[in-house]
Amino acid sequence: MDVDTEIQVHNEQASTSCASGQASASTSSEMKIPQAPVQFEVRQTDTSKGRCLVAVTAIPAKTVIFEEEPFVFSQFAWNKHCGYSACDHCLRPLEIVEANISRLTRNNNFMLPYPESCQTKKNQHEPCPDCLITYCSESCLKTAYQEYHKTLCPGYGDTKHDPMSVLENAWRKIHYPPETTTIFLLVRLLARIIQAPDKQEMVQKILNFSHKSVNEHEKLSHKFLGDQFKDQLIELRSMVSRVIYPDQSPEVHQFLTSEGFQSLIALIGTNAQGVATSAFSAWRRNVETLRLRKKDQEEVDELVEEIYEDMERCTGGEFLDNEGVGLYVKQSSVNHSCDPNAIVKFWNNNFRLSLVSKKNIEPGEEICISYLDECELHxxxxxxxxxxxxxxxxxxxxxxxxxxxxxxxxxxxxxxxxxxxxx
Ligand SMILES: [Zn+2]
Ligand SMILES: [Zn+2]
Ligand SMILES: [Zn+2]
Structure with a gap:
């Protein structure tokens, strides 16, 4: 590994997720809470990889290396359109677990044991007073409004012709499931620049993500920037401009030129991390923490299996979760390996990411995850x-x-x- 300069040294006590009541039994009991703080650093390499994350101290297997929330996040458009109901800011499920199962099994009279293990707290939900988009909590409503929603709120009434809905319809026609990205990540990035107290600083933060649309050395360009998408990109760019109107700041408009827009598309394509949440999986993890008697646990296991079979029959088994993508600052410096020593987890039933070691990692060793899913990896x-x-x-x-x-x-x-x- 070639190392030029050290950018940052992180020094974090990585035990917070273990203390969280929302971490699952299987995960938290398997998890090691490090005796000494886990140390790692982001390094700049002189290879085409750019940055990399390197262990400074030894990191035992199954240790939380860090946790972080995304810089920007958005649910997928089809996922939202098809009734996968989640917080518009953090993807926490808004359905109670029975409603989640009823929707995915088409069985309206579903009753579950241990209903107190459902994490969905309807009484904490807060809608935006102007457009009624729902958040899981007042804190998500406030953060969304302060960061981007003030600019993007479509307001109340006939929203069919508002620029956000027009863009959403157009996007859904371009990108059918299985979804891998969304134009709304780009829209939220632009809104964050508009709402930032220091626009230049916000632009710098965005450009810290790798944003090459072309790998010149290897003559590779991003698949969304190929000739087959040329007309669609022009159309999307003009729709995004209408969403952002009437902002005229140069910090935003540099990304609405053909070149600027392409670099943002590439930034999102190459950095976005998928996230999935579900009220049912959260319930299942919570029930595991109850330490039930063997017989009761066996009954639960049987029921869970039946429910998954029903879901599989009704949905084809592929679309069970609320799904979206986010940009994560620390995680974006973690490179890919087809035999990774770390893995990304979402144990909080929202967009909060945990990077966890899969193997013992030696000091000086690069920390890698897989950008491919399990199936692609094989x-x-x-x-x-x-x-x-x-x-x-x-x-x-x-x-x-x-x-x-x-x-x-x-x-x-x-x-x-x-x-x-x-x-
Ligand atoms: Zn939320
Ligand atoms: Zn609103
Ligand atoms: Zn490989």
Missing amino acids: RSRHSRQKYLKENYLFTCLCPKCISEGDDPDVTSEEEASEDENDE
């Missing part, structure tokens, strides 16, 4: 690298890819047919 080197090049603009040179370097460039049949569909 594909051939060729398929993994194709996905990473298209979405993250780099050729993976992790130890696993190098050790498989002599494998032929073949994909399995399933992957080959997907590859054709891509083209």
Whole structure:
């Protein structure tokens, strides 16, 4: 690993999530609370990777390395449109667990044992007084309003023709499920600049995320910036301008030129982290903490299995959660490996991220996560690298890819047919 300069040293007592009542039994009991504070640092590399996160102290397996909330976050447009009801700021489920199960199993008379294990607190929900968009708490309402919602609030009444709804409809036609990104992350970034007391400072914070739309060294450009999306990008850019109107500040308008807009799209594409929450999984984790008698626990396990089978039958099993994406400052400096030593978790049933070690990490060792999901991670080197090049603009040179370097460039049949569909 080539290291040029040290940017920052973080020194954090990483035990907060373990103390939280919302952490699951299985996770918190497996979790190690570090004796000494976990130390890591962000370093600048002179390779195309840019930054990387490096352990300063030894980090035992299953340790929380850090926790953080996103710089900006948004639920996916189709997910929201299809009734996956979540806080507009932090994605905490707004449904009680029975309503969640009823919706996904189409069984209206659902009763669950241990209802007190449901985390959804309807009495704490707060709507925006102007547009009635709902938040899980007063604190989410306030933060959203102070950061971006003041600019983006569509107001009350016929909202069909307001610029936000027009943009949402157009976006949904461009990006069908399975969703991987959303234009509303970009819109919220621009609104954050408009509402920032110091606009220049906010722009700097945004540009601290890697935002290359092209990897010049490897001649890779982001898949959303290919010729097939050219007309759609022009259309989206003009719709976003209407949402942002009447702001005229140069700090915002630099991102509404063709080049500026493309760099923001690339920034979001290469840095966004997916988040999923569900009232049912939160209930399940809470029930695990009850330490039930063996027989009662077995009954719960059976019931949970039945519910998942019903959900699978009704939804195809793929769309069970509230889903969205966020930009995370610290997490964005963690590079990819196909054999990662850390993993991202969401134990708080909202957008709060925990970076957790999977293995023992030595001092000086780079901390890596996988940008691929479990399923993609088990594909051939060729398929993994194709996905990473298209979405993250780099050729993976992790130890696993190098050790498989002599494998032929073949994909399995399933992957080959997907590859054709891509083209
Ligand atoms: Zn919230
Ligand atoms: Zn509002
Ligand atoms: Zn790799």
